[in-house]
Amino acid sequence: MSKPTVTSSSSSTSTSTSTSVDAAILMGSKSDLETMRPAAEVLRRLDVVVEVRVLSAHRTPTEAVAFVKDAVARGCKVFIAGAGGAAHLAGAVAAQTTRPVIGIPIAAGTLGGFDALLSTVMMPPGMPVATVAIGGAENAGLLAAQIIALGDAGLATRLEHEREVRREKVLRANAEVTAEFSPAALGG
Numbered sequence: 358m359s360k361p362t363v364t365s366s367s368s369s370t371s372t373s374t375s376t377s378v379d380a381a382i383l384m385g386s387k388s389d390l391e392t393m394r395p396a397a398e399v400l401r402r403l404d405v406v407v408e409v410r411v412l413s414a415h416r417t418p419t420e421a422v423a424f425v426k427d428a429v430a431r432g433c434k435v436f437i438a439g440a441g442g443a444a445h446l447a448g449a450v451a452a453q454t455t456r457p458v459i460g461i462p463i464a465a466g467t468l469g470g471f472d473a474l475l476s477t478v479m480m481p482p483g484m485p486v487a488t489v490a491i492g493g494a495e496n497a498g499l500l501a502a503q504i505i506a507l508g509d510a511g512l513a514t515r516l517e518h519e520r521e522v523r524r525e526k527v528l529r530a531n532a533e534v535t536a537e538f539s540p541a542a543l544g545g
């Protein structure tokens with residue numbers, strides 16, 4: 358399983374390899390990394406080939422566009438873009454490709470992410486960005502995997518397993534709580 362690497366905009370943006378890629382994750386700043394990390398981790402866990410970049414529509418617009426175009430040329434099926442504040446990154450990615458783009462609004466600055474939520478979700482007609490919750494990186498990764506799984510039966514099976522693991526976790530918790538509050542346990 359390959360480990361996703363985070364690359365700063367000043368070093369590698371796009372053209373360093375010609376290897377194929379299934380999913381790409383972009384974030385506007387390295388300060389977003391801990392919020393974005395679950396997207397990369399869930400994709401790795403599902404064996405999706407993912408690349409991770411720090412690129413900004415505001416600060417590195419040329420490199421961001423170049424990366425998206427190169428990733429598309431290398432087969433990238435879905436993009437995830439996370440940014441805080443005036444979060445234009447996901448929309449800027451969507452403007453470059455008809456591949457699905459998933460936006461993650463990030464809580465940065467004084468408005469708790471509501472600014473990024475509106476900036477990401479309120480796209481003009483014709484330019485969709487599938488926006489997850491503020492900080493919803495894990496769901497973004499899962500949604501990206503679900504999109505890719507439409508054409509990948511093995512990945513679809515791994516996603517079913519992922520669901521089953523979560524289901525069993527809740528059922529275990531339910532059993533514990535049920536037992537703790539049962540009439541017998543409460544002495545009733």
Ligand code: C2R
Pocket residue numbers: 384385386387388389412413414415416439440441442443444445446447463465
């Ligand atoms: P710094 O921590 O680097 O000052 O960035 C980043 O995503 C980050 O959350 C503060 C916030 O600015 C955001 N940023 C954007 C974009 N580029 C950076 N919203 C963009 O292109 O939309």
